[in-house]
Amino acid sequence: MLEKIYEAQSVMNAACETLGRQINIMEVCGTHTVSIFRNGIRSTLPGRIKLLSGPGCPVCITDQSYIDAVLALAERDDCLIATYGDMIRVPGKGGSLETKQSSANVKVVLSSEDALQLAKDNPEREIVFVAVGFETTAPATAVVVKEAAAEGIDNFCVLSGHKLVVPAMRALVSEKNHKIDGFLCPGHVSVIIGYGAFAEIVEDFGRPCVVAGFEPMQIIEGLSEICRQLAAGKPELKSIYSAVVTEQGNTTAQKIIAECFEAADGYWRGLGKIKESTLKLKDKYRQFDAFKRFNIAETSGGERNGCRCGEVLCGLIEPPECKLFAKSCTPQTPVGPCMVSSEGACSAWFKYNRRRLRNEKERR
């Protein structure tokens, strides 16, 4: 294993030499971010390889207005909120679901099926399923919406916060002066949408897109492949997760998404409005749409009052350059997605570098 790591390191070093500069690679998937963090992958990379943690954590990029809507529903005793555990600590204006959990109106579920089961078990209450996630969780939501429709379960509805990966990547590389050299593409999402979906990023923006698995060696190999392409000046679309990912993806899952959802413009925390980047329930299933059932307006959580997560994500600035950093934006009171996620760039900076800087200051 170590030999493979050395080999990858030399490919990356050579690429930095050839380009004569630092290389910035974005990992788009939250699971990649966690694996990179847990396995200490950054510490094994050459100094001139910088990893940018992209908007790959579906809860971190969920707009504050969405969280606020969920919190408002959690106040109602006729509602029971069914949510994935990830959402529990994401802050809205008046706290998070974790603080509301004591009211017994919030239940953590592991799957959309569990949420539908709650509806069957609690016929006197409205079950609102907090449906977040990318193309990986959207099919599971679609399945239960269809099931609810077929079985006539009318105390079940879905607050769709589902997001699409490719439009967000497009938005990031459309940003002026962005510094993203290549993308390590999400394995799970690719299983569904197929790696072919990233072709437009390679073609339109000339950025290498490499799909990799989540084992540390696969991630390192993915990064090395991106560097190899950059050095060769030939950006390509490639999957090194080939056993699981095909070019077309899972067409059954795609069909069921298309049957229940349509793409709509949507708001992302820290990134603002992105065109056709969210999944909205189709009119056919409007009775299961929590936005319609409870008359919730789909708005933006408002200007982020100077939050510069978009620029952090693009590699344009380091977290401390944002005025909110460590002042109004901390891991306890996060404003942007990079602080919400414990593995986000701002959160990591806050925990490690900041303490280190402060200690050095004190010693002086």
Add this chain to the structure above:
Amino acid sequence: MKKRGDRILLAHGGGGQLGDELIRHYILPKFKNDALAELADSAKLNLASGSVCFTTDSYVVKPLFFNGGDIGKLAVCGTINDLAVAGSVPVALSLSLIIEEGFEFELLEKILASVGEAARQNNVNIVTGDIKTVEAGAADKIFINTAGIGTRLAGVDLGFNRISVGDKIIINGTIGDHGMTIISQREGIKFQSMLKSDCASIAKLAQQLLGSSERVKFMRDPTRGGLAATLNEICRASGLSIEINEADIPINPTVQAAADMLGFDVLNIANEGKFVAIVSAGSADNCLNICKKNKLGKEAGIIGEVVETRDMPTVEITTKIGGKRIVQMPYGRELPRIC
């Protein structure tokens, strides 16, 4: 005996006839000992040593019965373990039950039997206790509190202040078993039957270690918050740093798979039959051998060492691929994640 139905009533905790029956017919026969038999307001104890350790812990585990144990066994072993890692021989426990109205007698009997069994195996007496009942909904079935007294082992001095650079860190077996068993059973995850809690008393093994001539400097049981919390506590209190090696940490592959599936870090997951021992470098191999001879230490390992602090006390782990990262103090509750 006379039974008033097969469920606990509020009146069982009312200090009257029902409560008296409950104590005489259910409790006393399970924990026979002189101190308890008196049913005095306080138990009178004659202790061998003038210096004692005293601890308390409450148990609210859900589910009450899990693979590898139940709340009764846990309530005894957990408190015994706290006494043991402080360098004492557990002698006596108190047992307080807070029971929700409507709780089945049958389950209560099972739990009390476990309490009795665990106490007997560890040579400790349940010497005093209390029962309260609360209205349905005011508690979740049954909560147990145990407090314990242990006599301090002569010549044993454990403390953060004794830890120094170069000391080795030993754990007596695989981590995360208890927490992943509970979580999997609670969430109904399919491989739950392959997981088993490590719930056990480590008192005997701790005494073997502490009674040897080896230089053991500190011990703690990594329960809630797991290994990550315990190691961070040690760093914070000693001002020193710790480096551990992922490849050396014993982990059951099923526990790892369950944790990966739910997005948990095994380092943060609770244990109930484990201790972390900080020992001098020269004693490490002998301590490991002592552990390995005991059935609760077969998979023991030296997982890292105490190092100088560079900027602030931190726990750093070298991962299997040779990467390094800081192991943080866990937040307090692990949540399953989808991303």
